[in-house]
Amino acid sequence: MGHDHRRPLQREGVLFFGDVIAGLSHELSNVFNIINEIAGLQEDIVGGAHPKGADAADRLSELAGRIKAQVERGETFNQFLHSLAHSVDDDDIAFDLGDTLDLAGSLAARPARLARVELVVHRPESPVTLVGDPFALLLTIFGLIGVVLDAADSERRVEVSAAPHGNGARLFVTSADPLPPGVVDEVAALETGRLTWGVVHTLDPQPPEAPRRIILDVPAVAPALKATTDEEGQEDPDGN
Amino acid sequence: MDDLRLLFVDDEEELVSAVVERLELRGIDGVGATSGDEALDHLREGSFDVVVLDIKMPGIGGLEVLRTINRRHPEVKVILMTGHGSAKDSEIGRRLGAVAYLEKPVDLEDLLMTVDQAVNPEGGGPDGA
Numbered sequence: 001m002g003h004d005h006r007r008p009l010q011r012e013g014v015l016f017f018g019d020v021i022a023g024l025s026h027e028l029s030n031v032f033n034i035i036n037e038i039a040g041l042q043e044d045i046v047g048g049a050h051p052k053g054a055d056a057a058d059r060l061s062e063l064a065g066r067i068k069a070q071v072e073r074g075e076t077f078n079q080f081l082h083s084l085a086h087s088v089d090d091d092d093i094a095f096d097l098g099d100t101l102d103l104a105g106s107l108a109a110r111p112a113r114l115a116r117v118e119l120v121v122h123r124p125e126s127p128v129t130l131v132g133d134p135f136a137l138l139l140t141i142f143g144l145i146g147v148v149l150d151a152a153d154s155e156r157r158v159e160v161s162a163a164p165h166g167n168g169a170r171l172f173v174t175s176a177d178p179l180p181p182g183v184v185d186e187v188a189a190l191e192t193g194r195l196t197w198g199v200v201h202t203l204d205p206q207p208p209e210a211p212r213r214i215i216l217d218v219p220a221v222a223p224a225l226k227a228t229t230d231e232e233g234q235e236d237p238d239g240n
Numbered sequence: 241m242d243d244l245r246l247l248f249v250d251d252e253e254e255l256v257s258a259v260v261e262r263l264e265l266r267g268i269d270g271v272g273a274t275s276g277d278e279a280l281d282h283l284r285e286g287s288f289d290v291v292v293l294d295i296k297m298p299g300i301g302g303l304e305v306l307r308t309i310n311r312r313h314p315e316v317k318v319i320l321m322t323g324h325g326s327a328k329d330s331e332i333g334r335r336l337g338a339v340a341y342l343e344k345p346v347d348l349e350d351l352l353m354t355v356d357q358a359v360n361p362e363g364g365g366p367d368g369a
Contacts, residue, residue, distance in 0.1 A: 026296070029323045030252050033345045037258035040348055041265075049265040066254065116298045 009136055009192045013088075016139050020084060023110040024077050031074040038063050038070070080106050091133035097162055097169050097218070098123035100134050104141040105160060108149070117152045119145070122161040128169045132222025133196055140193030144173045144201075144214055147186045153177040171216040178210030179203070187214060198223040245269045245287065246355065249279040249305070250294040250321075262348055276300025283313055290355050292342075295322040295329055303329075306336050317358040321346055 042063050045056050054062070083103050105121030112119035130137070141160070148158050155176030162171040184203065193199040199218050203211035246268055248259050256272035263270030271288070273279040276299055279291065291309060295302035306318050320333040321342040330341045339358045342351065 026323050029344060030255070033323075034252060034254045034258065036345045037255055037262065037348070041258050041262050044262055044265050070254065114296075114298045 009133075009139070009196055012139055012143070012190075012192045013135065016142060017084070020107050020142075021081070023107075024081055027077045027110060028074055031070050031077070034070050035067055038067050087135040087138055091135070092131075093134065094129050094131045095134045097128040097130055097137075097171075100138050101141065101160060101162055101171075104138055104145060107138075108142055108145045111146065112149055112158070115149050115152060116156055117149050118157045119149070120157070120159045122159065124162045124164065124169070126164070128162065128164050130169065130218065130220055130222075136192050136196040136222070137218065140190060140197065140199060140216070141171065141173075143190040143193075144171075144187065144216065147183060147190075148173050148175045148179065148214065150186075151175060151177065151179050151183055165217060167220040169218045169220075171218060172213050173216070174213035176212075178212055179214075180210075181207065183211070183214070196222055243269075244355070244359065245271070245289050247271050247273060247279060247282055247288045247291045249273045249276070249291060249297075249302070251275060251297040259348070266352070268352075276302070276305040279305055280308055283309065283316070288313075288316055289359055290317045290319065292319045292321060292351065292355070293338075295320055295333070303332060303336065306333065306338060310337050319351075319354055319358060 042060055045059055045063075050056075080103070084107065087100075087103065101121055101123060105119060108119055145158065145160060152158065152175060157176040159174045160172070161174075162169050164170075184207070187201050187203075193216070197218055199216050202215040202217070204213045204215055205211055246263060248256055248263070248270060249272075250256050250259075251274050253274050256274055260270040260272040271282055271286075273282055276297055279293070280300070282288070283291070291305075293302045293305055300308075302320060302322075306320065309316055309318055318338045319340045319342060320329070320338045321344055322329055323344045333341050339361075340354045342354060
């Protein structure tokens with residue numbers, strides 16, 4: 001009853017959650033640390049220290065603005081956590097691919113920054129509605145971005161985009177650098193997308209030419225969903 | 241700690257600027273860097289008594305910077321800091337010669353005490369070396 005599909009998803013999902021939450025926790029800590037230091041600087045000024053350049057009142061006001069900016073930044077990270085938490089609410093819903101793409105890009109922003117790669121995510125020009133498990137697709141897209149980020153070399157720029165394709169969507173993860181041969185195996189190891197969505201990966205251009213982008217074809221309705229909701233209970237070990 | 245020259249290294253620019261200003265208000269010659277590369281540039285261009293170094297940074301991480309400091313500027317005392325401490329980071333840092341390891345958020349007065357212990361080990365407390 002769907003266990004074959006869900007076991008890898010559960011494992012990959014837990015690893016993904018741990019990875020992303022650890023990263024967002026670091027980002028939130030950074031925000032708190034900055035607020036802590038700016039508040040300390042305000043205390044110094046109130047306590048009689050003479051700041052350079054501006055008078056104390058102007059300086060305190062400027063520092064308050066910097067604190068507000070950090071609070072806003074922290075709230076953004078909190079929204080990412082909230083969206084991530086709710087991405088597992090339902091595994092059988094209609095959703096917009098653009099929202100999933102945005103969330104994947106937001107969650108990948110920290111790994112991209114640490115890898116010193118410029119990550120640019122483009123939403124599809126018009127809504128692309130898919131039916132299935134948004135979390136499984138989020139996991140797949142995040143995994144693909146991770147593989148391409150790891151392969152970044154001298155150019156260090158990765159773009160993610162998507163467009164309607166047939167009844168579903170076609171997603172592109174493009175690196176400004178050529179992707180090394182090992183990418184094929186790393187992409188193949190991302191089981192969730194294949195098992196739950198029946199996604200098909202293609203490298204472009206095809207080896208032996210060095211590929212620069214991964215193309216992901218996503219059906220409009222997740223076939224794994226069809227299989228697991230089949231009242232006849234017919235098992236399909238390949239998830240297709 | 242008059243005449244002390246301190247390099248504070250963290251990839252969060254806002255944190256660096258606030259800490260450096262607070263150091264200056266206390267009479268310390270503080271210089272900030274937001275990457276390992278920038279830190280090494282500062283070390284090439286001038287002398288420092290202490291470097292306070294974040295471990296996790298984009299590009300050259302803190303431990304790599306520490307290794308380079310050990311090779312090129314062995315006289316400089318290095319204090320490591322990280323957002324979420326782990327025994328492993330702390331152990332590696334100490335093995336590489338860091339004089340202390342601090343977990344963020346770092347209270348400035350605690351930092352100054354640790355710096356004082358680093359530059360004056362004979363008068364320092366138990367965590368200074």
